[in-house]
Amino acid sequence: MNPLDFLLEPLSYDFMLRALATTVIAAVVCAVLSCWLVLIGWSLMGDAVSHAVLPGVVLAHIVGAPFALGAVVFGFLAVGLIGVVRDTSRVKEDAAIGIVFTTLFALGLVLISVTPAQTDLNHIIFGNLLGVSWADLLQIAILGVVTFGILVVKRRDFTLYAFDPTHAHAIGLNPRLLGAALLGLLALTAVVALQAVGVILVVAMLIIPGATAYLLTNRFGRMLVIAPAISAGCAVTGLYLSYYLDTASGGMVVLTQGVVFALVYLFSPSHGLISSRVAARRRARAAASAARIEGAQV
Amino acid sequence: MSAADGTGADDTAAIRVSDVTVHYGEVLALDRATLSIQPGRVCGLVGMNGSGKSTLFKVILGALSPDSGTVSIHGRSPAVARKAGLVGYVPQSEAVDWAFPLSVRDVVMMGRYGRMGFTRRPKRADHDAVDRALDRVELTELADRQIGQLSGGQKKRAFVARGIAQEATVLLLDEPFAGVDKRSEATITRLLRELADAGSTVLVSTHDLHTLPSLADEAILLMRRVLMHGHPSAVLAPDALALAFGLDVLNRNDAA
Numbered sequence: 001m002n003p004l005d006f007l008l009e010p011l012s013y014d015f016m017l018r019a020l021a022t023t024v025i026a027a028v029v030c031a032v033l034s035c036w037l038v039l040i041g042w043s044l045m046g047d048a049v050s051h052a053v054l055p056g057v058v059l060a061h062i063v064g065a066p067f068a069l070g071a072v073v074f075g076f077l078a079v080g081l082i083g084v085v086r087d088t089s090r091v092k093e094d095a096a097i098g099i100v101f102t103t104l105f106a107l108g109l110v111l112i113s114v115t116p117a118q119t120d121l122n123h124i125i126f127g128n129l130l131g132v133s134w135a136d137l138l139q140i141a142i143l144g145v146v147t148f149g150i151l152v153v154k155r156r157d158f159t160l161y162a163f164d165p166t167h168a169h170a171i172g173l174n175p176r177l178l179g180a181a182l183l184g185l186l187a188l189t190a191v192v193a194l195q196a197v198g199v200i201l202v203v204a205m206l207i208i209p210g211a212t213a214y215l216l217t218n219r220f221g222r223m224l225v226i227a228p229a230i231s232a233g234c235a236v237t238g239l240y241l242s243y244y245l246d247t248a249s250g251g252m253v254v255l256t257q258g259v260v261f262a263l264v265y266l267f268s269p270s271h272g273l274i275s276s277r278v279a280a281r282r283r284a285r286a287a288a289s290a291a292r293i294e295g296a297q298v
Numbered sequence: 299m300s301a302a303d304g305t306g307a308d309d310t311a312a313i314r315v316s317d318v319t320v321h322y323g324e325v326l327a328l329d330r331a332t333l334s335i336q337p338g339r340v341c342g343l344v345g346m347n348g349s350g351k352s353t354l355f356k357v358i359l360g361a362l363s364p365d366s367g368t369v370s371i372h373g374r375s376p377a378v379a380r381k382a383g384l385v386g387y388v389p390q391s392e393a394v395d396w397a398f399p400l401s402v403r404d405v406v407m408m409g410r411y412g413r414m415g416f417t418r419r420p421k422r423a424d425h426d427a428v429d430r431a432l433d434r435v436e437l438t439e440l441a442d443r444q445i446g447q448l449s450g451g452q453k454k455r456a457f458v459a460r461g462i463a464q465e466a467t468v469l470l471l472d473e474p475f476a477g478v479d480k481r482s483e484a485t486i487t488r489l490l491r492e493l494a495d496a497g498s499t500v501l502v503s504t505h506d507l508h509t510l511p512s513l514a515d516e517a518i519l520l521m522r523r524v525l526m527h528g529h530p531s532a533v534l535a536p537d538a539l540a541l542a543f544g545l546d547v548l549n550r551n552d553a554a
Contacts, residue, residue: 039398156418160408163398166389170359171412171464172381218444220399 010243018137019129023235023253025144026196027205031231032151033189034210035223036182040162043207044094045079048101049183050190050202052078054108057194058121062111068143068191075187076180078104105199127198127250129239140192147188150181152224158182159220196235197250204254205231212261215271234260309373312337312468312499313358318367320353327353329523330367335501335516337372337467340494342510343503344533345520346543351503354520355470358501359385371468379468383412386461388454388471396446402456403441406431409464431463435489451482458489469493471502475509487513507534 010016037046056074057067078100085096112121123131132140151158157178160168165175186206193202213227238253245252266273311334320328328350335341345351356362357369360376371379379385386409409431410424420428432438435455440448445456454474461469471490475483490500490513502513510517510530517533519526519542526538533539 039395153417156411159400160411163395163400163405164389164408166359166361166393167387167408167460168411169361170380170385170387171383171409172377173411214399218399219401220404223399 007240010240015130015132016239016243018132018134019249020236020239022132022137022140023129023196023239023249024232025140026193027209027231027235027253028228029144029148029151029189029192030202030205031209031213031228032148032224033182033185034206034208034231035213035220035227036158036162036210037186037206038210038214039220040182042182042186043203044097045082045183046186046206047203048082048097049075049078049186050193050206051101051199052104053187053190053194054105054124054199055111057124057191058108058111058115061121062115067139067194068188071191072184072187074104075183075190079183108199123198124194125199126248127194127196127201129196129249129253132195136195140195143188144192147185147192150185154181155224197253201250201254204257208254208257208261209234212257212264215264215268218270230260231257309370310337311335311370312339312372313501314370314373315354315358316368316370318354318357318364318369320350320357320362320364326522328357328364331520331522331524332367333518333524333527335499337499338494338497339515340490340500340502340513342514342517342530342533343501343520344505344507344510344517344542345503346505349520349542350522351520352472355387355472355501355503358468358470359387381412383464384467386464386466386469388457388461388469388474390472391450391453391477393472394445394453396453398445400445401442402437402445402448402459403428403432405445405456406441406459406463409460409462409466412464427463427465428459431459434462435459436485449482450478451485454478454482454486455489458486458493462493467497468499469501471500473503473505475504475506483509507539510534 011020037043053071053074056070056072058070060067060070081100082093082096085091085100086093091099115121157168157173160173161175161178161182165179168175168178189206190199190202193205197205209227209231210223212230213223216226217223234256235253238256239249241247241256242249242252264272267275269275314334316332318328318331319326331350331354343351343354353362357364358371358376360369360380369376371384374382376385406428407420407424410420410427411418414420414424429438432441435458437452437455437459440452445453448456458469458471469490474486478486487509490502494500494515504510511534514530516528517530518524519533519538521542525541526533
């Protein structure tokens, strides 16, 4: 099979085209958001919110409301509950997060088990990339574009919030509002990515691309380009691999992102493990030879 | 003395704090603190850890609402002063993520955000203000470095430049000399003096007493309330320091 056929053959199926579009949209939106999440230290919060939206999505399905609405309501509910448990008891934040999101996730599972159209909703948990309909894709595209647009237009405010919320406050901005906006966008992003990789793996797409880009550059502006580029590349690669290897598509996409992170972690020119070891050794050798020269001169 | 009692409409003070009390739960952080600082002055804020220095800063910034009492900046409420960009803030080193992928120029540009439009896209005037601020603190050549790649003193100057770019007339610095070498300390001191001479008001919290005489026009001794406000030499007198750093504990025991 020649390389072109290798790339084109899967695309002769409509479901593969839809899967490709879905996964690329999800990968890009998640990756952009992930840049802030990894810098603020909200990875665990991303995990929590992306799981906690499940009952919201199921309830929205039951009453026929938009998934996004249910997701945002439960996303904020989770964040609110975490704050309440943390601030009004002696339980620390990580435990509060663990308690709240698992309980809400469990509520989602229970709701699914009593909802007639079970098969549909099980796809929310594990993702069903190959079963995305045109209507699903349209919803994903609209949500994706809106979320992406807000993130890009207000990117400087979000970066200021992530870096120095006190300064944001001092110049008359509202850091609480900016934080809440990011959390709301997180909930919307979770909905976008649900269909692609499922609730459980959404968090991977919300952390890995940003963390990978963080190891490659010292400029936030570049992170915002590198993260979605890597993420989209991994999404396409993962999807093709799943097609030819006949493996789970959502899992394959995340696995690809993980592998790329590992490579960058090891080989990044600026922040990689190996390059910094090499640089440290070179410095030590230079210092040793400088000392030798000095010694010889004395 | 009508200006000093805090009721005067012709309030000339750059920073005025009147009868401010703050509790954290059961803990009393500020106890009817009252002070006023005139424009163009460098004021040192001295006190032990837990004396309420950071709390006082938060109240002046409006990041914390006092249980009682009022704050005004150039006669305006903190909210109005913030909107006008009057208050600049230089955070403690520990409060900053130095690995954050921003350049010195990026950080200084953040001083302009309050004066920019919805998307914070910098205009010519913003770039010019940033260039001038960088020049002022002598960081022009390091402007494209990632902020973590600066020395301790340069990091402080970068944040002072942010306040200059912001055109803040009141500058709050939280422990600016911690982890800063002697030469940088002198550079920062000179810079703050120049800003004050140009009309800005500078409030510097420090527990580093030896820097005070060369740095400040006046000093405030804080121990939840304002124990003393006067010339640095008066505040550094042994009696005064005993009051702030030791004797007060006895006072409290007496009161209880």
